[in-house]
Amino acid sequence: MNIALLSYSTKPRGGVVHTLALAEALAAAAQDVTVWSLGRGGDSGFFREVGPDVRVRIVPFPDGPAGETVGERILRSIAVLGDAFEPFAATYDIVHAQDCISANAVGGRCVRTVHHLDQFTTPELAACHERAVVEPHAHICVSRAVADELTAGWGIKAEVISNGVAYDRFAATDPADREAWRARLGSYVLTVGGIEPRKGSLDLLEAYALLRIDHPGVRLVVAGGETLFDYREYRARWETRACELGVEPVVLGPVPDEQLPSLVAAADAFAFPSLKEGFGLAAMEALAAGVPLVVRDLPVLREVFGPVARFGATPEGLADELGRALTRHDPVRRAAGRELAARHTWNAAARRHLDFYRSLT
Known part of the structure; x- marks a missing residue:
């Protein structure tokens, strides 16, 4: 099949990671795959190299005029990508x-x-x-919880196909690389996804302040954060609250792709306090690395992670569970987490996608 996968960004967001990994797995299954995306800020490629069997089409997206609003940038993004793709649409x-x-x-x-x-x-x-929910002729969700939301809110039935995870990248990291992160950061709780409302960053900050009462030496490390949206106001609130609480998290920002697995694997615990998620790919990567996982108590995360994660619904609950993750050696839970991550392969996801694609043709 000739397949086009489209994404809005070249940056390391979860959906972009998903797009590239799925494209490579489909190409490995002898499909003809092209990934399309907008190249913002002069980007001519993705945040990592893409497998040679996948075609990549990056559509230049120059900076907008001074004062361009988020809404205007969204409309311009749609128009630029749509105009570039239209001449090729019938070939797929x-x-x-x-x-x-x-x-x-x-x-x-x-x-x-x-x-x-x-x-x-x-x-x-x-x-x-709204248009992106109601107009497509077929839908996929990466968890049953999101598919149920789609049915309840719009009467749409979606195929459920779980994410894969790059298990080997996170399960087998270089000890020297892990030690380098430990030498730089000491003992730390890691979160990946930046500082933004959906990621529950303010709640994690409150949880960290509580955690330090019994664990004064542990640091909170925040990685990632590439986004199309303007979260400067939220980030300012987060920084103000950090000062009020007397805590100094380490904000790394985007981490080079080749360094991320060792950063994850060197952590004492991984925090995932998101308020909205579809699957939790970064959390699954932490399980692959054998890192204790504490997540927000959401139905979707209960579905995906079940007994291998610890759950907290509030800052107090997150702090309590992070404390337990730091102090209770739990090899059974850790082994079960690795086993769960290992079962989520991109090859299996690609096969499920191909079966679904063929059902539509």
């Missing part, structure tokens, strides 16, 4: 959009993966989100 057997921007760019002819459902206040973004 399957057009598969991974986010609301790319789904709007190609219209209702696409398959859409709904990774999670959001509520936006920016009118253009709210409209983009």
Whole structure:
């Protein structure tokens, strides 16, 4: 099959990681795959090298005029990607959009993966989100919980196909690389995803302040954070609250792809306090690395992680469970976490996608 996978960004966000890994697994299954994306800020490629059997089409997306709003940037993103893709659309057997921007760019002819459902206040973004749910002719979700949300809210039935995880990358890291992170950071709780509302960053900050009462030597390390949206106001609130609490988290920002597995594997615990998620790929990577996992108590995360994670619904609950993760050696839970991550392969995900694609043709 000739398959187009579309993403809105070249940066290391979860949906982009998903897109590239799925593309490579489909190509390994002898499919003809092209990944399309916008190249923001002069990007001419993705945050990592893509397998040689996958074609990559990066559509230049220059900076907008001074004062461009988020809504205006969303509409321009849709228009630029859509105009570039249109001449090639008929050459593909399957057009598969991974986010609301790319789904709007190609219209209702696409398959859409709904990774999670959001509520936006920016009118253009709210409209983009709604069209990207109702217009595609077929839908995939990465968890049953999100598929159920789609059915309850819109009456849409989606195919459920779980994420894969790059198990070997996180399970077998270089001890010297791990030691380098430990020498730099000491004992630390890691979170990946940056500082933003959906990631529950303020709650994690409150939990960290509570955690330090009994664990004064542990640090909170925040990695990642590439995003299309403007979270400067939220980030300012987070920084102000950190000062009020007397804590100094280490904010690394985006970490080079080749360094991320060792950063994860060297952590004492991994915190995943998101308020909205579709699967939790970064958390699954932590399990592959054998790191104790503490997540927000959400139905979707209960579904995906079950007994291998610790759950907290509030900052107090997150702090309590992080404390237990730091002090209670639990080899059975850790082994079960590794086994769970190992079962989520991209090859299996690609086979499920191909079966679904063929059911549509």
